Amino acid sequence: MVNQTLKQEIMQLEADFCAALSDPTRIFILYALNERSLNVTELTNELALPQPTISRHLKVLRERGLVFTERQGTVITYHLVDQRVIQAMDLLRSAMRDRLTQRASLVNELG
Amino acid sequence: MVNQTLKQEIMQLEADFCAALSDPTRIFILYALNERSLNVTELTNELALPQPTISRHLKVLRERGLVFTERQGTVITYHLVDQRVIQAMDLLRSAMRDRLTQRASLVNELG
DNA sequence: TGTATATATTCGTTCATGCGCATATAGGAA
DNA sequence: TTCCTATATGCGCATGAACGAATATATACA
Numbered sequence: 001m002v003n004q005t006l007k008q009e010i011m012q013l014e015a016d017f018c019a020a021l022s023d024p025t026r027i028f029i030l031y032a033l034n035e036r037s038l039n040v041t042e043l044t045n046e047l048a049l050p051q052p053t054i055s056r057h058l059k060v061l062r063e064r065g066l067v068f069t070e071r072q073g074t075v076i077t078y079h080l081v082d083q084r085v086i087q088a089m090d091l092l093r094s095a096m097r098d099r100l101t102q103r104a105s106l107v108n109e110l111g
Numbered sequence: 112m113v114n115q116t117l118k119q120e121i122m123q124l125e126a127d128f129c130a131a132l133s134d135p136t137r138i139f140i141l142y143a144l145n146e147r148s149l150n151v152t153e154l155t156n157e158l159a160l161p162q163p164t165i166s167r168h169l170k171v172l173r174e175r176g177l178v179f180t181e182r183q184g185t186v187i188t189y190h191l192v193d194q195r196v197i198q199a200m201d202l203l204r205s206a207m208r209d210r211l212t213q214r215a216s217l218v219n220e221l222g
Numbered sequence: 223t224g225t226a227t228a229t230a231t232t233c234g235t236t237c238a239t240g241c242g243c244a245t246a247t248a249g250g251a252a
Numbered sequence: 253t254t255c256c257t258a259t260a261t262g263c264g265c266a267t268g269a270a271c272g273a274a275t276a277t278a279t280a281c282a
Contacts, residue, residue: 244263
């Protein structure tokens with residue numbers, strides 16, 4: 001039997017993990033890093049957003065342990081820590097897609 | 112090739128989906144509903160939180176399409192829409208757990 | 223040392239979120 | 253109708269997140 005406070009803390013950790021995923025820019029970053037590791041400048045070009053914005057989002061992902069860095073000179077390359085995060089997002093995507101198509105077909109039946 | 116704006120919108124939808132998961136109370140609710148469907152009063156008792164708090168969190172989950180309701184008289188029972196959401200959270204949990212144990216063993220090596 | 227490039231951080235503002243509390247609504251029974 | 257229970261919503265406040273713009277830090281090189 002698990003301590004109630006511990007359970008609460010785990011749930012909080014999990015929520016923080018999900019909070020890192022609750023921003024479209026960060027989701028884009030994670031999927032991009034799943035294709036291949038990228039440095040900040042490359043990510044900035046890919047997303048066409050200001051560099052400080054990218055750096056701030058990367059900080060969030062770093063602090064939550066979703067990405068890790070590797071420095072080569074002045075260039076810092078970001079890597080995805082765990083592929084399961086992408087798998088989880090794909091699952092959510094498929095659930096979301098089904099819900100949307102279901103709603104769409106409902107609209108079609110009405111029309 | 113997918114329209115860039117459409118891609119952006121899908122990413123936003125996905126982020127909203129994740130935002131629904133970025134609160135410990137809502138995660139608790141989802142796992143509870145995965146065990147069995149519950150009405151608001153039962154959830155209020157399970158979580159030991161004020162009823163308005165529960166109702167507001169349920170509203171978020173409803174609007175994001177994660178739960179659906181069924182009314183029997185004055186009682187409204189909440190159901191989980193898609194089990195894949197739980198599967199996704201379990202994946203995130205396992206990734207999180209591995210990261211924590213890895214960090215813990217690192218601490219042990221230092222000590 | 224100085225300069226250039228890559229990345230990170232600070233500040234101020236704006237906007238969203240969560241909560242406590244009170245209140246409103248909906249349905250059933252008398 | 254009135255009353256009771258179940259659920260939802262409005263309000264006000266405090267907290268937190270995101271962003272633009274400017275600035276700071278770190279590394280390499282001359």
